[in-house]
Amino acid sequence: MMFNQLIALYTEGDLAQLSSRILHSTAWKQHDFTAYGSMQINKLWLKSLEQFGFLQVTKRHEIQGDNFSALYVELSKESALENEYVSLTFFFEHNNEHIKRLHCVVDTLALARLLQQEPSVLINALPTPDPLLLSQFDHQLHPKSYHAIPNDVCNLPSHISDTVNQWWNIWQEKQLVGFKSIYSDTAQIQIAGFGSHEGFKQLRDFQLKVHNRMNRSYCQLENICVDKDENSLAVKWHIDGDYIDNGKIKRIRVPVISVLMIENKRIVEEQLQIDWLALYKQYGLSYPFV
Structure with a gap:
């Protein structure tokens, strides 16, 4: 059921169905930015709808796991050429009723082509990514690990x-x-x-x-x-x-x-x-x- 609700968000703008699957503590990560709670997540959804909403699904693949599931979809315009589409992949943790954490990866290079925008223009429209601290651990220094x-x-x-x-x-x-x-x-x-x-x-x-x-x-x-x-x-x-x-x-x-x-x-x-x-x-x- 969650697969259909994810797709309905982008193809129909149906926020209500998916909102019912969101908890106060749900984390939705997209464009390396993590939104928490319904207010932040809804804002992220609305921006996505502005960019690639109300398109048709040309391909979908569902992976139904026990506590983790994934969905791959390709969206395109009705008049689009064969290679004019944007792909999205969702990887999410759930309890069969609610989404606990979700990571959505958007092929933004394909999106720029679909929107006929320069990559630099789309980059400016993306949310500010989460700060990330990377360690200096070098696995090559630990050959026995x-x-x-x-x-x-x-x-x-x-x-x-x-x-x-x-x-x-x-x-x-x-x-x-x-x-x-x-x-x-x-x-x-x-x-x-x-x-x-x-x-x-x-x-x-x-x-x-x-x-x-x-x-x-x-x-x-x-x-x-x-x-x-x-x-x-x-x-x-x-x-x-x-x-x-x-x-x-x-x-x-x-x-x-x-x-x-x-x-x-x-x-x-x-x-x-x-x-x-x-x-x-x-x-x-x-x-x-x-």
């Missing part, structure tokens, strides 16, 4: 466990050989800001560019929700590192939500969601990131 894998975060079904852990090794251990072994040759890959592509090669190129633009890059798991009936899952994680920006080094954190669909131990579809323009605003980065 244990680094969490997906099985440590949740109980993965046995038939997808190996695939998910190998997927994580691609990012955490930079084990690039994993692309060929766990991705279908015709996997549909959606990278925020880069659009949709068939096959994993663009995703591999993207991974290399990200790590080559950062020193001491380290990927950290946050949470996972699994829809055991559908062989799909959403992974909430982030990349820490020293980003090299026009000769200057900036300590940054890149929040990511990845949505994976697995068949016969191979990834057949993936959405990698990052709110690029919120990232640029938070750290004063130059465009583009990679």
Whole structure:
């Protein structure tokens, strides 16, 4: 039910239904800004409706977990071309009645194209990101420390466990050989800001560019929700590192939500969601990131 209410907010402007799912203590994070309580959250919703409200859903994927669920949607205008859409990913904690915490990631680069705005214009319209204190911990100085894998975060079904852990090794251990072994040759890959592509090669190129633009890059798991009936899952994680920006080094954190669909131990579809323009605003980065 919450999936339909989330979609109705953006497609119909139905605030009442979703408001009934919000508690006084609910935290709604979007564009790296966290709104608390109905007043702040409603203001965030209204701004979203101004930017990308009353569009039609062209794609949706639901991941129903026990205490955590996720929803991926693509919204576009009726007259839009095939690649003119904005994607949103919601990862939320709930008790089947109310939303406790929610993180919404918007593909703001795609949104800028949809609105026919320069990225700098949309950046100015985004809320001020939360202050973030990043530690100077360097995992390379602690080679004997244990680094969490997906099985440590949740109980993965046995038939997808190996695939998910190998997927994580691609990012955490930079084990690039994993692309060929766990991705279908015709996997549909959606990278925020880069659009949709068939096959994993663009995703591999993207991974290399990200790590080559950062020193001491380290990927950290946050949470996972699994829809055991559908062989799909959403992974909430982030990349820490020293980003090299026009000769200057900036300590940054890149929040990511990845949505994976697995068949016969191979990834057949993936959405990698990052709110690029919120990232640029938070750290004063130059465009583009990679």
